[in-house]
Amino acid sequence: MIFASQDLKIYSAQDFPAYLPKLNSLYDDLFSGGKGFRSQLVKWTSQSLSVPVETQKLLAQTIEFIHNASLLHDDLVDRSHLRRGKPAAWTKYTPEYAVLAGDYLLARVMVNLSRFGNIDLVQYTAEMISDLLEGEWLQDSVVGDFYIQLEQLDRIHELKTSSLFKWCLKAPLVASRYPNKTVVGLLEEMGSILGQLFQRSDDLLDYDVRNAENKAILGDLKSKYLNSFGTFVCRGRSRDEISKIVQSQSLGEFKLNLGGEAVFDALLKEFDDINSQKIQLYFHLLEKLKEQLQPSEQGLVTFLKPLPDLLYWRRK
Amino acid sequence: MDKVGTEKTDKFVTVKKDSPEFHKYLENRATNFRAVPVESQNINTELEMVTFELKEISEFSAITWKQKIVPLLKLNKFLYFFFPIFYVVTTSWLHSYEVDAVTLLLSWLSVTFLFLAVNLRADYIDHMIGLDRILKKTATKPVSLGWVSAFKVKQFSYIFFAASVILGIPIVVAFPITLLAMGCATVIIFWAVLRQRQSFRSHLFGDLGWSLLLGPILSVGFELSIRGASTVQTLLFGFVWGVVVFYRIQLQNFEVIMEASVAKIKNGITWLGFDKGKELIIGLWGTSVLLFAAFHLMYSHWLYWISTVVLCVIFTYRSRTSYQKLKSPLGSEMSLFIKDFHQLYVLLTVLWAVSLSFLFLVQMFAKVLG
Numbered sequence: 290m291i292f293a294s295q296d297l298k299i300y301s302a303q304d305f306p307a308y309l310p311k312l313n314s315l316y317d318d319l320f321s322g323g324k325g326f327r328s329q330l331v332k333w334t335s336q337s338l339s340v341p342v343e344t345q346k347l348l349a350q351t352i353e354f355i356h357n358a359s360l361l362h363d364d365l366v367d368r369s370h371l372r373r374g375k376p377a378a379w380t381k382y383t384p385e386y387a388v389l390a391g392d393y394l395l396a397r398v399m400v401n402l403s404r405f406g407n408i409d410l411v412q413y414t415a416e417m418i419s420d421l422l423e424g425e426w427l428q429d430s431v432v433g434d435f436y437i438q439l440e441q442l443d444r445i446h447e448l449k450t451s452s453l454f455k456w457c458l459k460a461p462l463v464a465s466r467y468p469n470k471t472v473v474g475l476l477e478e479m480g481s482i483l484g485q486l487f488q489r490s491d492d493l494l495d496y497d498v499r500n501a502e503n504k505a506i507l508g509d510l511k512s513k514y515l516n517s518f519g520t521f522v523c524r525g526r527s528r529d530e531i532s533k534i535v536q537s538q539s540l541g542e543f544k545l546n547l548g549g550e551a552v553f554d555a556l557l558k559e560f561d562d563i564n565s566q567k568i569q570l571y572f573h574l575l576e577k578l579k580e581q582l583q584p585s586e587q588g589l590v591t592f593l594k595p596l597p598d599l600l601y602w603r604r605k
Numbered sequence: 606m607d608k609v610g611t612e613k614t615d616k617f618v619t620v621k622k623d624s625p626e627f628h629k630y631l632e633n634r635a636t637n638f639r640a641v642p643v644e645s646q647n648i649n650t651e652l653e654m655v656t657f658e659l660k661e662i663s664e665f666s667a668i669t670w671k672q673k674i675v676p677l678l679k680l681n682k683f684l685y686f687f688f689p690i691f692y693v694v695t696t697s698w699l700h701s702y703e704v705d706a707v708t709l710l711l712s713w714l715s716v717t718f719l720f721l722a723v724n725l726r727a728d729y730i731d732h733m734i735g736l737d738r739i740l741k742k743t744a745t746k747p748v749s750l751g752w753v754s755a756f757k758v759k760q761f762s763y764i765f766f767a768a769s770v771i772l773g774i775p776i777v778v779a780f781p782i783t784l785l786a787m788g789c790a791t792v793i794i795f796w797a798v799l800r801q802r803q804s805f806r807s808h809l810f811g812d813l814g815w816s817l818l819l820g821p822i823l824s825v826g827f828e829l830s831i832r833g834a835s836t837v838q839t840l841l842f843g844f845v846w847g848v849v850v851f852y853r854i855q856l857q858n859f860e861v862i863m864e865a866s867v868a869k870i871k872n873g874i875t876w877l878g879f880d881k882g883k884e885l886i887i888g889l890w891g892t893s894v895l896l897f898a899a900f901h902l903m904y905s906h907w908l909y910w911i912s913t914v915v916l917c918v919i920f921t922y923r924s925r926t927s928y929q930k931l932k933s934p935l936g937s938e939m940s941l942f943i944k945d946f947h948q949l950y951v952l953l954t955v956l957w958a959v960s961l962s963f964l965f966l967v968q969m970f971a972k973v974l975g
Contacts, residue, residue, distance in 0.1 A: 427863075427933065427934070427935055430932055430933030430934075430935070430936070431933050431935055431936040434933070434936040434937055434938065435937075436936070436937030437935065437936045437937055438937075440741070441935040441936060444863070444864075444935060445935065470652055471621060471654070473652070474621070474646055474647065474652055474654040475619070475654070477646050477647075478644055478646050478654065478656065481644075481646070482644070569616065569617075570617060570643060570644060570656065570658075573616070573617035573619070573656070574617075574619065574656065577619050
């Protein structure tokens with residue numbers, strides 16, 4: 290079975306050894322239902338910069354493999370029972386298989402990239418995987434810490450989320466040995482901002498804000514993880530107040546413990562304002578990028594322009 | 606890469622490290638706006654690119670002088686150099702040594718100015734090489750947030766350094782032997798500053814240098830500068846105080862272990878890692894208490910020795926919870942750990958100061974009562 294994100298092939302069953310029991314069916318379950326947003330980012334960036342189609346495919350597959358490997362491990366670490374509305378791999382195929390399947394995906398990434406023969410790309414990808422794992426590790430170390438500060442969470446998100454977004458925008462340039470280092474630096478910075486925006490928007494879903502995809506309400510909090518918005522609303526409050534807020538069993542109770550609906554809305558506006566400043570910064574960088582790109586590459590600007598809207602404001 | 610000058614043209618400006626404007630923005634030389642770094646990638650590499658937010662000077666009008674000056678003066682670190690001076694002056698008085706009042710005043714001012722100069726210079730360099738953008742927790746906010754220009758900080762560091770040298774000249778004339786300590790201090794300061802300017806990635810021996818400087822060199826040097834001689838007791842005090850300072854510096858390094866490790870900064874703590882680093886803090890604290898106890902056993906009354914050691918043990922025991930709970934370099938537990946173990950450092954210093962003050966008062970009353 291071949292899965293595709295839009296028109297992009299992500300993986301084929303032939304990529305994995307058929308004699309290993311359960312492996313292919315585990316991957317079938319895992320890869321189906323994903324939006325493939327990261328591989329789309331890779332594809333659009335690559336197309337704008339005329340990266341060969343074969344390289345595009347390799348990069349798209351790489352990011353999806355890494356992302357899905359992290360999901361396999363993440364679900365087990367968090368003891369999440371559902372992934373994309375279906376039983377998580379560790380519950381259906383045993384935790385051991387889930388760990389090994391994740392490891393195997395990462396190993397395939399290295400095999401495929403080594404074959405491609407661009408050592409800079411191999412190194413950059415390995416660094417990104419390291420960042421991702423460091424982020425996961427640190428996130429696990431602060432579970433149950435409801436007095437954490439937003440800046441500290443940002444550091445985790447920079448490693449865990451932004452590193453992947455940065456990779457999506459930068460890897461096509463590394464793979465094609467793009468000569469303009471300024472463009473590389475700008476895309477890296479923009480990827481970092483997109484990652485932060487995506488994470489913060491994702492955290493807002495937990496409080497039913499712009500939650501079109503109907504994500505479970507207060508899921509993070511119930512898993513003893515205070516996410517970025519939760520940390521933001523708790524800043525400056527006493528330990529007793531925070532303890533009361535985080536024990537909320539419903540969104541209504543959460544808002545009540547904060548001081549009511551109006552306080553919640555005011556805090557949300559403040560949070561949005563802070564992130565709007567990040568979006569402003571993103572557009573400044575986009576302008577700089579526009580100046581640096583060749584006329585034939587300007588399509589990249591058109592593609593990058595709506596991303597904050599899509600990722601933070603969740604406008605389709 | 607950008608057309609950048611001294612005129613404000615946009616809210617943000619992005620500058621590459623190899624641009625001639627890079628240092629101008631970081632130094633904040635313009636008089637009508639301040640450039641505040643908001644986003645940096647590949648810090649301290651050739652690919653470094655910094656995006657600054659340009660802010661009107663008027664935007665900082667709400668910042669008070671106190672908010673600007675106090676962090677720059679590093680009042681929280683004044684204890685590092687103030688306590689050895691206090692110790693030397695008090696013990697000299699207790700031992701009835703002949704002390705020259707003029708050189709005492711000059712030495713005190715000279716050391717204070719030198720301390721200010723070195724700290725301001727360090728703040729300037731930290732800002733220019735990007736260290737304050739990585740270690741935000743320990744950064745000097747007035748510089749990193751653009752409340753004061755880095756250029757002015759640099760200028761003031763020169764002024765304070767010049768003042769320190771000028772005030773030091775009469776001391777050398779009065780007691781030439783002071784040159785010995787001054788020479789050692791100069792070598793260490795220039796070595797540290799030079800290494801820091803080249804790269805912020807290696808502080809492995811820098812911390813030891815600062816401990817030697819603020820411990821034995823300052824104690825013995827200050828005593829030489831006020832009476833032209835020193836004692837074994839002062840030298841031993843200097844070593845003990847050096848260990849206490851080293852403990853405090855390592856505690857600060859431990860607080861930012863994650864940021865420092867990510868930036869590949871080499872120091873004792875990043876080399877050891879989180880778990881062993883935590884043990885090092887405990888080990889250094891234990892060593893500080895042991896040396897403190899040994900020193901007081903030699904030079905204090907036994908009753909005072911017992912009471913201070915008991916107090917140290919009690920307070921250390923009270924801090925065990927924050928040690929046991931600490932399981933992440935991020936989060937609130939780290940803040941509690943740092944707070945508790947900083948308080949232990951303050952406690953040790955206060956106990957020492959109390960012992961000296963007590964002896965001072967006893968002797969004074971004895972003199973008054975004949």
